[in-house]
Amino acid sequence: MTSTDDGETPPSATFVHCTSVYVRSIDERIKIPALITTLREVFGEYGNIVDVIAKKSYRRKGQAFVVFDSEDSAQTAIDELQGFEIFGKQMHLDFAKTRSDATVLREDNEEGFEAHKQHRLAEKERKQALIEAAEAKPAKRAAAEELAERPAKSTKPAQAAGVVPDEYLPPNKILFLRDLPEDYGQAALTAIFCRFTGFREVRTVPGRPEIAFVEYEDEGGAITAKESTGGMTLGEKAIRVTFQRQ
Template identity: 55%
Template sequence: MSALTGGPPPSATVYVRNLEEHIKIPQLKEALTELFSEYGEIIDIIAKTNLKAKGQAFIVFDSIESAQKAIEEVQGFELFDKPMQLAFARTRSDASVKRTGDEDEFESHKRRRLAEKDKKKAAEAAEEQKRLKRAAPGVVPDVNARPAKASRGAGLKSTNAGAAAVIPDEYLPPNKILFVQNLPEEYDIDALTAIFGRFEGFREVRLVPGRRGIAFIEYETETGAISAKENTAGMALGDGSQVMKVTYQRQ
């Protein structure tokens, strides 16, 4: 069922609008990743800098169920002091089609998308010409005028009861268990013990069966976990290309 009455049919891609337009794209993508990764695996996040696409983004999940849950729970959540408006995307994303279909299906999808894009551009250009003709004589609208600069907020604040419990990883309160992500596939219990076992109160490393690249590290007290997190978060592993992410376990 679509999150909005009469809206697009369910898909694995969530359309997000009313985002703060003055936040840089890398910072925006990082914030969106932190927030939406709680609901499922994210395949891609699309956010662009051109004027018409500002304030919008697409979150591509690995399943429709994840997208549905994200829409239901994050609707109205304030990101950088602006309440987000969410809905299913009207079309499937390139990343979603490429992941689930073969090469021919992907190429066909891409051709249709580009054709629709060209058609939309042509319609917008025709409408703009009509608007200019209707303008008062001697008055030429400035189509390149920039909107007034909005005040920039910082951080996250929820106005939605369902979203209130969703806290990005970096804001989770300390506890005795660390959640470690982005580990090289070859890292086992011994390798992780060598990294985390040197901090006070170390108890054990727990790997997740069937899930590579993540682990839980438990300490006897929060003090040990805090020390370990502060000294290992952002550590480069393997050949240096993978940066380990260390946060507290979500309670």
């Protein structure tokens, strides 16, 4: 895997014939190293692979790019592997909408590659600005809704000094998760917390991948889940699991 950052290919994109195959509908829970190894083995039957690109960020999960050294190899792979099942899901394949870095460097030399890279970075910054603007509105709305659900706080100084720490909040049916790894989205968290009786749903907060809420039908299921998952290590650190503040 390289540091190549090919853009995400939306369903409405106009695809061009090139040497890169865009792969989507991949199980998002699969670790990147295992995914890259599997794609190399599967696609390697149809030609020489120059690179396999997959990212663990939220917007890149469930997709990858396989770069061949020829358009014919890419076309054959698409024809033969369309709908082929890996990790329990059928792949959807198309030509990528842009050439990969490896392809540009091989075909256009260093000068062409630098121009390609500058254009890509400018486009990435433009898209990021649009995403941040779009995410700011629902994030503010979610914060306002959460605040509205809480009882009005007394303005008495004595009560302000007596706020109960999160770890000692009374049980209720909703858990509050913190310190989550960025690559653990709703699907991965659901796989962990659906094992406990009364599970209803996992709710994530746009723009805040490090926190989430898990709701159960009653306190009993939430208590069991909290006791079983509190301090669980996801990625490289332990997560914090408390009851939601009412």
